[in-house]
Each structure stands twice: as C-alpha cells, then as structure tokens.
Amino acid sequence: MASGLAATEERERRRQRIYATICDVPPGSVASYGQIAEIAGIPRGARQVGRALRELPQGHDVPWHRIVTASGHLAFAVDSKPWRRQVDKLAAEEVVLTHGRVNMALYRWQPDLDELLWKPSAAWD
Template sequence: MNLFTERAIMIMKQIPAGKVMSYGQIAALAGSPRGARQVVRILHSMSRKYDIPWHRVINAKGEIGFKDEQQLTEQKSRLEKEHIMVDENNRIDLKKYRYMPEELFS
C-alpha cells in the first residue's frame, strides 16, 4: 500500500461521529491536493476491510455524492443518526459539520 493510501485511510478513520470531511480535503491532508478521485477509489475498494466510516465523506459542495437512491438513502440515514442535518437537496452545512483535524503529517 502506498503512503498516500495509508494516510488517507488514517485520516478517514479519525473523522469523529457528527462530523464530515470532503474527498479533496482528505486528499490534500494525505499529501495529494488533486487526489480526490483516488480517495473515492480507496473508499470504494477498502471501506469494509479497514472499517472506514465512509458515510462521513462528502463532496466539496457539502453534498452526498451518490446518485443511486439506495446508497444515497443509506448515507443520509447514517449521517442523520449522528445528528448531522441533511437538507432536502442532500447537502450538509460544512461550516457547522466539517471536521478540521490539526496538521497530521508535519
């Protein structure tokens, strides 16, 4: 496993309940500011194996990224169980819910 993947997994596992991070935010903290799509791939292929709280990762606009109704409903439900308000457009208020970890790899 490469260093970026290890870092991205570590960052995602640290997102606390009731908070979210964006794919791009995770990528930048893991060392690749343009690596948001790679974060998506990591989530898709490694969430179960590494017990990553995938539902706490959203896009840069604060939106749930899934278009599939079942997946969208699952993520929305998980977020709401953590008391994260998801609006009628499936958006989350990033000012309120974004997790901002201190520098992890300085």
C-alpha cells in the first residue's frame, strides 16, 4: 500500500513540474512535448507531458497552447475544435502556422542556462 501511495505522490510531483515548466514558456514561443519533459527532469517523458495536459483541471492557467510536437505540428486533428482553439491562441501571441505547423527554428523556446537555474520553479523537491 505504501508503494502505491509513493508512486501516486511521484506522479503528482512530475505533473506539477510539467505544469511549472510549461508556465515558463513565454508568450510568442512554443516548446515540444519532449523539450518540456527534459527541462522538467523527465527524460523521454513526452507522453507524460501529453497525459498531464489531458488531465489539466478546469479553470487552470497553464498555457497549454504553447506545446506542440517536435516537428511543430499541433497534436489535435486538423480543423477540429481544439486545433482551431490552439491556432487562435497562438495567433493571439503572434505565432504563425505555415502549412499547418509552427516553424520551430523561429518560435522554439530556447531558455538560457541562467533562466533554467534561477527560475522560481528550479527549487523542485
């Protein structure tokens, strides 16, 4: 029983690190699922990032729309309601999609070492 509780607590800590890292992505920039996982200290955890985003609670303030695939595509079906909402949110931040994808060379968030080391969320347990 104790190991189940410990595993649940660890999943919650990872989820909170993922959310904190996503909140660090500045407006007008995007990050990939894998990039968020790496920065959050979850190597090869892109799927965990996707799962955490699917589990966002109602009324959250996590800028989920700034997360895209490594190739710059949105993870939703083209022209679906969530896809359109993400496109609109990105456009409001002046992130442009060309041929259905974000130009990662232009819009990819590239934090410097100081930003990663000294941000408030760097004090993870």
